[in-house]
Amino acid sequence: QVQLQESGPGLVKPSQTLSLTCTVSGDSITANGAVWGWIRQPPGKEPEWMGAIDTSGSSYYNPSLKNRTSISRDTSKNQFTLQLSSVAPRDTSVSYCARGHDGWSPWGQGPQVTVSS
16 A cells, blocks of 8 residues: 655745655655655645656656755655745645656645744
8 A cells, every 4th residue: 555644844934945755655756657746735725736756756846836846855765855945925735745647646644834934
């Protein structure tokens, strides 16, 4: 059974860089056929795809976030990490990591990330 678990701070100050790590079990982030992504849902809004990293290590980003987003991976730990720079209160959201393979499934639990001073 594939499981994903996000970890990172629940509170970040404006202008700082948010860093979230997703630990994957039950599958390898280097196995063919899947990509590994980040999706967030601000309060009262639809989910927004932020970006993804594929099995070769190439990253893809939402154009609206591209200048602030970076996704990397640690294959030895089967983890991938999102960094979002210059955060502002509008970046407050529930942030999920997910496996992309014929749709996004499964998802992690999705911690609340709040941007506030």
